Amino acid sequence: xxxxxVGLETRERILSATRRLVSxxxxxxxxxxxITDEAGVGAGSFYNLFDSxxxxxxxxxxxAIEAVDPDPAGEGTDTLEDLVDAFVTFMTDAGPIARIYLQxxxxxxxxxxxxxxxTLRSHRRRxxxxxxxARRQDPTLGRADADVLAETLLAGLTGLGITSxxxxxxxxxxxxxxxxxxxxxxxxxxxx
Numbered sequence: 001x002x003x004x005x006v007g008l009e010t011r012e013r014i015l016s017a018t019r020r021l022v023s024x025x026x027x028x029x030x031x032x033x034x035i036t037d038e039a040g041v042g043a044g045s046f047y048n049l050f051d052s053x054x055x056x057x058x059x060x061x062x063x064a065i066e067a068v069d070p071d072p073a074g075e076g077t078d079t080l081e082d083l084v085d086a087f088v089t090f091m092t093d094a095g096p097i098a099r100i101y102l103q104x105x106x107x108x109x110x111x112x113x114x115x116x117x118x119t120l121r122s123h124r125r126r127x128x129x130x131x132x133x134a135r136r137q138d139p140t141l142g143r144a145d146a147d148v149l150a151e152t153l154l155a156g157l158t159g160l161g162i163t164s165x166x167x168x169x170x171x172x173x174x175x176x177x178x179x180x181x182x183x184x185x186x187x188x189x190x191x192x
Contacts (some may be wrong), residue, residue, distance in 0.1 A: 011049050013039040015063070018056045023096040027057060027103050054108070054115055057100060064097040065090055071129075080133045084157065084180045088173050091161035099165050127151055137184070153183050 017038035021030045032053050036046050050056045066072060068089045070082035078086075091098045109116040130150035135141050141149070156179045164172035 007049070010039075010041055010045055014041060014046060014049060014056060015060055018053075019060050019097075022057060022060070022100050027054075027100050027108075030057075054104060054112075057104060058118060061097055061101045061104075064094040068093075076132060076136065078129065078133055080130065080137060080153070080184065081180060083130055083133055084153070084176050085173075087154075087157050087161070088176045091157075091164050092172055095165065098161065102162065102165070123154070126154060130154060149183060153179065156183075 014035060017035050018030070021034055021038055025034075030053065032043065032046065035053065035056065036043055039046075046056075050059070065086075068086040070086050071078035104115055105119040105122075109119040127147060127150045130153055131143070131146035134146045134149050135143070157176060160170075160172050160175050160179070164170045
């Protein structure tokens with residue numbers, strides 16, 4: 001039991017160090033040595049818990065996303081509005097972490113197959129959640145239409161998120177609500 005507790009404490013020290021360093025220096029400015037020095041652990045301890053620096057970074061991103069998840073238990077109670085609000089909160093309140101996520105997902109995901117695959121899995125889970133919420137809102141919506149709606153909404157939200165990270169005066173929440181209203185209108189519109 002003591003070994004397990006020590007492992008958890010070491011993991012948290014590594015994640016805290018990673019959070020601090022990437023917030024200050026960005027992903028590219030942080031080295032594995034800097035993380036292990038900051039955490040006060042050896043490289044072996046790091047590699048017992050994480051495969052790479054990027055794996056530790058993805059873990060802090062996952063935790064930030066999980067912190068705003070409207071349905072963390074996965075019970076299917078989240079609405080499109082809940083999911084949009086959570087996306088906006090992540091992009092605006094977790095600014096440095098959201099910026100790092102985009103750097104990894106877009107910048108590194110295009111050239112590193114491991115990061116690309118991880119990003120794509122994450123995106124597919126997000127599409128599934130948005131599509132499920134759309135189908136709960138309109139049970140007559142087919143799976144394919146719900147997927148297209150979810151992809152379109154997520155593409156718009158990602159674009160708004162990028163703009164928000166680049167322009168501190170941009171009001172992402174207001175734009176996201178307009179995007180959601182238009183999306184909801186398309187869900188509620190009669191289909192032929």
